[in-house]
Amino acid sequence: xxxxxxxxxxxxxxxxxxxxxxxxxxxxxxxxxxxxxxxxxxxxxxxxxxxxxxxxxxxxxxxxxxxxxxxxxxxxxxxxxxxxxxxxxxxxxxxxxxxxxxxxxxxxxxxxxxxxxxxxxxxxxxxxxxxxxxxxxxxxxxxxxxxxxxxxxxxxxxxxxxxxxxxxxxxxxxxxxxxxxxxxxxxxxxxxxxxxxxxxxxxxxxxxxxxxxxxxxxxxxxxxxxxxxxxxxxxxxxxxxxxxxxxxxxxxxxxxxxxxxxxxxxxxxxxxxxxxxxxxxxxxxxxxxxxxxxxxxxxxxxxxxxx
Amino acid sequence: xxxxxxxxxxxxxxxxxxxxxxxxxxxxxxxxxxxxxxxxxxxxxxxxxxxxxxxxxxxxxxxxxxxxxxxxxxxxxxxxxxxxxxxxxxxxxxxxxxxxxxxxxxxxxxxxxxxxxxxxxxxxxxxxxxxxxxxxxxxxxxxxxxxxxxxxxxxxxxxxxxxxxxxxxxxxxxxxxxxxxxxxxxxxxxxxxxxxxxxxxxxxxxxxxxxxxxxxxxxxxxxxxxxxxxxxxxxxxxxxxxxxxxxxxxxxxxxxxxxxxxxxxxxxx
Amino acid sequence: xxxxxxxxxxxxxxxxxxxxxxxxxxxxxxxxxxxxxxxxxxxxxxxxxxxxxxxxxxxxxxxxxxxxxxxxxxxxxxxxxxxxxxxxxxxxxxxxxxxxxxxxxxxxxxxxxxxxxxxxxxxxxxxxxxxxxxxxxxxxxxxxxxxxxxxxxxxxxxxxxxxxxxxxxxxxxxxxxxxxxxxxxxxxxxxxxxxxxxxxxxxxxxxxxxxxxxxxxxxxxxxxxxxxxxxxxxxxxxxxxxxxxxxxxxxxxxxxxxxxxxxxxxxxxxxxxxxxxxxxxxxxxxxxxxxxxxxxxxxxxxxxxxxxxxxxxxxxxxxxxxxxxxxxxxxxxxxxxxxxxxxxxxxxxxxxxxxxxxxxxxxxxxxxxxxxxxxxxxx
Numbered sequence: 001x002x003x004x005x006x007x008x009x010x011x012x013x014x015x016x017x018x019x020x021x022x023x024x025x026x027x028x029x030x031x032x033x034x035x036x037x038x039x040x041x042x043x044x045x046x047x048x049x050x051x052x053x054x055x056x057x058x059x060x061x062x063x064x065x066x067x068x069x070x071x072x073x074x075x076x077x078x079x080x081x082x083x084x085x086x087x088x089x090x091x092x093x094x095x096x097x098x099x100x101x102x103x104x105x106x107x108x109x110x111x112x113x114x115x116x117x118x119x120x121x122x123x124x125x126x127x128x129x130x131x132x133x134x135x136x137x138x139x140x141x142x143x144x145x146x147x148x149x150x151x152x153x154x155x156x157x158x159x160x161x162x163x164x165x166x167x168x169x170x171x172x173x174x175x176x177x178x179x180x181x182x183x184x185x186x187x188x189x190x191x192x193x194x195x196x197x198x199x200x201x202x203x204x205x206x207x208x209x210x211x212x213x214x215x216x217x218x219x220x221x222x223x224x225x226x227x228x229x230x231x232x233x234x235x236x237x238x239x240x241x242x243x244x245x246x247x248x249x250x251x252x253x254x255x256x257x258x259x260x261x262x263x264x265x266x267x268x269x270x271x272x273x274x275x276x277x278x279x280x281x282x283x284x285x286x287x288x289x290x291x292x293x294x295x296x297x298x299x300x301x302x303x304x305x306x307x
Numbered sequence: 308x309x310x311x312x313x314x315x316x317x318x319x320x321x322x323x324x325x326x327x328x329x330x331x332x333x334x335x336x337x338x339x340x341x342x343x344x345x346x347x348x349x350x351x352x353x354x355x356x357x358x359x360x361x362x363x364x365x366x367x368x369x370x371x372x373x374x375x376x377x378x379x380x381x382x383x384x385x386x387x388x389x390x391x392x393x394x395x396x397x398x399x400x401x402x403x404x405x406x407x408x409x410x411x412x413x414x415x416x417x418x419x420x421x422x423x424x425x426x427x428x429x430x431x432x433x434x435x436x437x438x439x440x441x442x443x444x445x446x447x448x449x450x451x452x453x454x455x456x457x458x459x460x461x462x463x464x465x466x467x468x469x470x471x472x473x474x475x476x477x478x479x480x481x482x483x484x485x486x487x488x489x490x491x492x493x494x495x496x497x498x499x500x501x502x503x504x505x506x507x508x509x510x511x512x513x514x515x516x517x518x519x520x521x522x523x524x525x526x527x528x529x530x531x532x533x534x535x536x537x538x539x540x541x542x543x544x545x546x547x548x549x550x551x552x553x554x555x556x557x558x559x560x561x562x563x564x565x566x567x568x569x570x571x572x573x574x575x576x
Numbered sequence: 577x578x579x580x581x582x583x584x585x586x587x588x589x590x591x592x593x594x595x596x597x598x599x600x601x602x603x604x605x606x607x608x609x610x611x612x613x614x615x616x617x618x619x620x621x622x623x624x625x626x627x628x629x630x631x632x633x634x635x636x637x638x639x640x641x642x643x644x645x646x647x648x649x650x651x652x653x654x655x656x657x658x659x660x661x662x663x664x665x666x667x668x669x670x671x672x673x674x675x676x677x678x679x680x681x682x683x684x685x686x687x688x689x690x691x692x693x694x695x696x697x698x699x700x701x702x703x704x705x706x707x708x709x710x711x712x713x714x715x716x717x718x719x720x721x722x723x724x725x726x727x728x729x730x731x732x733x734x735x736x737x738x739x740x741x742x743x744x745x746x747x748x749x750x751x752x753x754x755x756x757x758x759x760x761x762x763x764x765x766x767x768x769x770x771x772x773x774x775x776x777x778x779x780x781x782x783x784x785x786x787x788x789x790x791x792x793x794x795x796x797x798x799x800x801x802x803x804x805x806x807x808x809x810x811x812x813x814x815x816x817x818x819x820x821x822x823x824x825x826x827x828x829x830x831x832x833x834x835x836x837x838x839x840x841x842x843x844x845x846x847x848x849x850x851x852x853x854x855x856x857x858x859x860x861x862x863x864x865x866x867x868x869x870x871x872x873x874x875x876x877x878x879x880x881x882x883x884x885x886x887x888x889x890x891x892x893x894x895x896x897x898x899x900x901x902x903x904x905x906x907x908x909x910x911x912x913x914x915x916x917x918x919x920x921x922x923x924x925x926x927x928x929x930x931x932x933x934x935x936x937x938x939x940x941x942x943x944x945x946x947x948x949x950x951x952x953x954x955x
Contacts, residue, residue, distance in 0.1 A: 015665070018484070023399060026389035026455075030408040033452040037423030040430050054429050107322045114319030121568045128564035133326055135556045137513050139530050140549040143537045144329040147336060147344045150541070154332060157345040187326060216312060237414065245416020247516050252537065262418045262516075269422060269520075279426070282419045293414045294407065475646055476679035478666040480693030480744065487667075490692070494683045 038286070045279035046072045056275050076280035086281065089259035090288070096175070096260065097243035100182035101190075104239050105232065107183065108190035112231075113224075115191075116198040127195065134188040142181050142252050149177050149253070177253035178260075182243050190235040197231025198224070233300065241293055245285065261285060330553060337546035344541055354547040361544060364532055368548075371512050371529040374443050378450035379507035383500055385451060386458025386507075391492070393459070394466040395474070412456040421520030424449045428521060441523030449521045450511040457510065458503035465499035466492075595658070597622040597780055598643070598748060602652035605638050605804075612638040614804035615652070620797075625774050625781045627791035629827070630801035636784045639801070640750050643782065644673045657747055667696070672746040676753040678737035680725040686736050687712065687721040693744040711739045714773065731762050738770075742777065751783045755790055767793045788828045792816070800824050816876075821955040825874045832880075832920045834873040838865050845947065847891070848873060854916040858891040860947035872953040877921040879949035882910065882941045893944040896920070898935050910935060912943055 047056040080086045115126040133141055148154045149171040156168040171177060201224065209219040225232075247262040254260070261281065269278040337355070341348025358364060389409050393402070412420065428438055428445050438445050473495070477487035493500075515530035522528060536542045596619035605613040613635040620626045630636040641647045643654060645666030654661040661669060672693065680689050687708050694704045712718045715735040725733055734754070741749055754770065755763045771794060774781050785791050791798050792812040799809040800823075808820035819825035822833055836848030836857055846863045848871060849856055857873060865871060887893055899919065900911035903926075910922045922943060935941055 015484075019396065022388060023392050023396065023405075026385050026392065026409075027401065027405055029385055029452070029455075030389075030405065033424065033427070033448060034408050034412065037427040040426040041419075041423045044426055107318075107325070110315045110318035111322045113315045117315070124564045124568045128560050129323060130326070132557055132560050133330065135509055135560055136330070136553045137530065137533075137549070139513065139515055139533055139537075140333070140545070140552065141330065143533070143541075143545065144333040144549070146537065147541045147546075148329060148332060150344070152343065152345050154344055184325070184329070187322070241414045242416065245418055247418055248534070262416055265418045265422065266516075275426075278422055282422050285416060285419060290411075290414055290416070290419070294411060297410070297414070298407070470677060470679065472675050472677055472679040473681060475644075475666070476673070476675055476681070477692070478646075479644055479671075479673045480740070481667050481696035482692075483667055486696065491681060 041279045041282050041286075044276055045076055045283050046074065047276045048073055048075065049274045049276050054275065055273050076276050077284075079277070080280055080284060085259065086261075086264065089261045089264045090284075092259045093244045093246075093261040094289075096178060096182070097240050097246075100179055100186070100243055101236050101240040103179065103183045104187055104190040105236065108187055108194055108235065111187075111191050112194035112198050115195055116201070123199075127192075130191050131188050138185055139248055141185060142249055145177065145181055145184065145253060146172060149180075172253065173255040173258075175254070175258055178250050178258055181249040181253045182239075182246065185249060186239040186243060189238040193231045193234035193238065194228060195231075197228045197234075201227050230300075237293060237297070241289070244289055333546050334550045334553065337543065337550040339543070342543055354543040355551075358544040358547045358551075364529070364544070364548065367527050367529040367532040370443065370526065374446050374450065374518075374528060375508045375511035378447040378454065378511045379504045381447065381451040382454040382458050382507040383504050386455045386503060387462050387496070387500065389455065389459040390462025390466060391488075394463050395471065409459045410456055412453045413460075415453070417453075417514070417516035418520075420453050421449070421517040424452070424517070425520040441521055441526070443522075443526050445521045445523070446518050446526065446528065449517050450507075450514060453514075453517060454507040454510050457506050458500075461499050461503045461506070462496060465496055469495050596620060597624070597657060598782070599655040600639075600643075600652070601655070603639070603642060603649045603654065604651040605635075605642060605647060606650045611804050613642070613649075616804075616806050618799060618806060618809065620780065620782065623778045623780055625771065625783065625794055625796045627783045627785060627795035627798040628801060629785055629788060629791040629798055631786055631827070633803075634801040635804035636786075636801045637752060638804075640673075640752055640782065640784045643748070644671055644750055645669045670747040671750060672741040672744055672748075673750040673752065674737050674741040674754055676756055678725075678733050678757075680733060680736055680740070682725050685722050685724060686717060686728070689725070689736060690740045690743050693740065697744060707743055711743045712736075715739045730757055730759075731766065734758060734766065738773070742773075742779065745777075746779065748780045748782065751781060753785055754783060756785070756787070763790070770794065792828070800827060802827075818951060819874060819953060821953055822872055822874070825953060830877050830921055830923075832875045832877065834875070834918075835870055836873050838863060838867055838869045838871055841865060841867060846952065848952070852914075852916055852918045854894040854914055854918075856891045857950055858947045859950050859952055861952070863952045872955075873950050874953055875920075875945060875950045877909070877923040878907075880920070880922045880943050880945050882912070882922055882924060882935055882943060884935075884939070884941060886942050887944045889944060892946065892950070893942055895940065895942050898937050898939045898941055901935065901937060912941060914943070 044056050049055060050057045111130060115123055115130070118126055146153075150156075151168045151170065151172065153172070155171060156165075159165045160168065205223055205227070206219055209223045210216075214222065244260075245262040246260060247266050250258050250260040250263045251266070254263075265278050265281045265285070268274045268281060336344055338350050338352070339346075339348055340351035340353065389405070393406055393409070396402075424445075425441075428441065432438060432440070438448075469492075473491050474487045477491045478484065482490060513530060514528075515534050518528045519531055519534075522531065533545055533548070537545055598618075598620040600616055600618040600620075603613055603616045604611065616639065628636040628639060638647060642649050643656075643661075645661065645664060645668075648663075656670060659670075681692065684692065690708045690711055691704050694707060699707070709718065709721075712721055715738055717732060717735050717739060720728065720732060720736075725736070728736065734757070738754070741751075751770075755766055758766060767790065783791070783794055785794075795812055797809065797811055798815060800807045800815065802823055808815060808824050810818075815824060815828055819828065819831075825831045825833065834850050834852050834857070836850035836853070838846065839849050839856070840847035841863050843862045845861070846859050847856055848859070850873065853873075859873075863871060881887075886895070894914055894916075896912040896914040898910055899913045902909040905926070907923050907925045910924070912920050912922055914920060920943065
């Protein structure tokens with residue numbers, strides 16, 4: 001289908017102009033507000049923090065009309081390597097996000113299967129049930145867990161009343177709470193692509209598998225799962241990537257020492273007003289997390305197009 | 308239709324309970340006369356009263372609505388253009404780069420988007436004197452940029468399903484490309500644009516992290532105010548606010564899905 | 577056109593003196609490294625119903641899209657009614673198209689669909705209403721004017737698409753597989769209706785189809801395309817009886833192909849010795865070749881006769897055994913294993929219900945044909 005408009009627009013300069021301006025508007029927006037900012041992040045990550053507005057030193061210093069002194073410093077990157085805190089925060093973020101993604105997959109898969117097994121007209125209802133929390137504020141949903149998990153919260157009260165425990169458990173401000181928060185918040189992002197993949201699955205394939213003698217569990221492992229794999233990958237990416245950089249959930253549910261990289265960046269910026277350090281953290285995150293994911297996605301897309 | 312066993316149903320119901328119990332508890336607590344979550348002090352609407360007396364929250368909510376509405380509209384315009392260009396214009400120089408830039412915000416941590424846009428705004432102010440300080444305008448620009456990815460994807464997938472032949476038919480009957488877009492493409496895209504707008508509105512209305520970076524003093528959005536409140540612990544008027552928001556959104560979602568479901572059932576019949 | 581077609585004994589239809597209405601000059605279309613259409617020259621006369629016949633990937637649809645203005649040729653040019661169409665976009669061409677999928681606008685009623693082109697052309701409202709109503713009446717869809725496309729059957733949609741494409745009174749109507757989406761029965765009825773409408777309006781039609789029966793029925797003249805080239809142009813009869821090469825012979829109808837060695841070549845007849853057929857083949861037309869040259873021969877299955885006893889002729893007769901029989905009602909298809917080992921197809925009409933001239937599997941038979949039945953292929 002592509003290329004039709006293109007070829008029809010070849011030739012006349014007037015039509016070329018119309019076509020080019022339609023391309024130019026979103027393109028210019030993305031260049032200015034998406035790509036260009038990273039240049040500034042990189043630039044400022046190479047500066048020193050300063051007590052000024054804005055709080056960093058200039059890279060270029062005009063000594064006189066002809067001479068420019070360039071002051072680059074890799075001090076922030078050196079600090080990133082030397083101070084264990086940053087490395088620990090990176091690793092911890094990846095670990096928490098990976099475990100939470102796995103949990104999302106375990107909980108999300110049955111939900112997606114369940115929805116697909118409903119009659120077609122009922123699926124949209126069940127999909128709405130799953131997606132409804134997504135349409136409400138993430139912040140408020142995370143906050144709901146504060147009331148449940150705090151030491152005099154609902155869960156502790158319930159457990160004490162039932163006599164299962166005698167001392168309130170420390171639940172809030174723990175890693176466990178962060179896991180709960182991430183799984184809870186990102187579950188819809190896992191279910192949706194899983195549903196999309198399973199919906200395309202031809203039910204006769206499962207019947208064929210059963211007909212050829214496979215028990216349900218075997219059919220699941222040999223037919224359903226492989227065919228749902230694109231959905232699994234998409235869902236895992238949608239959960240894992242934002243979870244690594246998550247700020248709200250560790251800030252509200254995590255312990256003060258629950259190190260996650262998004263929170264570290266936030267604190268460098270807002271609490272320490274160290275813009276160069278925050279920028280350096282961002283650059284490392286871009287290189288170590290975002291770039292690999294984008295390369296992976298590009299490869300997946302190309303594979304899908306080739307197939 | 309896929310058939311599944313009882314195990315799947317039990318797991319699914321458990322998963323859905325997990326999704327809904329916290330929300331329901333929060334709604335119940337919003338009617339609790341007691342400030343403590345573990346004590347039921349009787350039914351009361353006093354937190355709703357407090358909520359509507361809280362000018363700071365209401366002001367922030369109003370600002371968030373305005374920011375979300377404007378940025379969602381801007382997003383839909385930009386996202387439609389980008390989606391149309393990517394699906395219908397065929398190859399052009401820089402297409403791959405555009406496709407990459409459009410979807411990259413989907414995998415971009417919010418803290419990075421927020422920080423990078425703030426640094427851009429600071430640098431722009433330095434060079435061209437605009438934008439002067441941070442304001443609702445900078446929040447709108449930032450939100451439109453990160454929501455654009457979602458709308459572009461919605462528009463792209465709708466256009467991909469849609470037969471390009473319809474636009475050709477319009478051109479064949481004498482419609483210039485722009486006219487064909489208005490007469491044929493836009494009406495077919497309308498449902499996708501509505502859901503794109505709603506999605507962009509929701510994302511903008513929800514956003515805490517990016518807004519915190521790019522908003523100026525005096526332009527605190529609702530999530531920013533809520534965050535500063537709940538950081539200090541449970542705050543019952545926030546429960547009331549959450550109940551109202553969830554109730555509103557829930558009603559919208561269910562009316563919508565009920566109508567779509569009814570249409571699907573009529574088609575089946 | 578290539579010299580192969582000039583050797584045809586029957587001239588092409590359409591007056592050669594009239595200026596062509598559509599002139600396609602040296603058109604080539606490349607998509608990257610792929611040559612979809614390869615140097616095609618073709619003239620089409622006013623009021624002709626021309627069919628472009630070819631398999632998928634033959635370039636016929638690309639040629640049609642270039643006529644409509646959706647693709648620009650890489651080389652060459654198209655003239656319609658003397659006007660050069662190079663650089664003229666689809667929406668400014670005096671050409672309308674009926675799309676294979678019909679491409680009816682789903683959000684518009686039938687009458688709005690038909691009126692769409694007139695509205696773009698700035699036709700006054702009252703005239704639009706009248707012309708839409710007239711056109712819908714002509715395609716017998718007057719009662720459905722307010723329906724939406726999804727409320728119509730396939731055949732009804734096809735009529736609306738036709739009405740929409742014709743209502744602007746285009747100089748040239750392009751039809752992309754116009755009957756492809758209809759079931760067999762409806763297709764046959766619609767074919768004749770389409771021809772009636774074309775004759776009534778006198779519009780020049782170019783039909784693209786992969787269905788040879790459809791092309792044979794509809795076309796006043798047709799062109800066979802293969803690998804981006806126009807292999808042969810002519811009337812349906814020319815193409816069937818005098819195919820330009822083995823591809824055309826096989827593409828249009830069933831055929832038995834043989835290789836033979838030319839042993840006699842006179843202006844009025846020629847003889848070939850054919851090992852595969854197991855006999856000397858006599859054709860009633862001259863061949864411009866040299867003696868001893870190998871030539872390709874085509875014999876249509878319906879032109880071969882079967883007999884239990886040897887007919888009284890020396891040439892064009894060869895013995896064999898019935899290998900397979902398929903009874904199709906109006907005719908029967910026989911597979912005959914010649915004594916040379918070669919398998920050929922023979923079709924015979926089932927003229928009466930008696931069993932007298934029925935051949936069964938295993939029967940010894942003689943296959944024979946007349947001098948006007950076999951044809952030597954130029955390539």
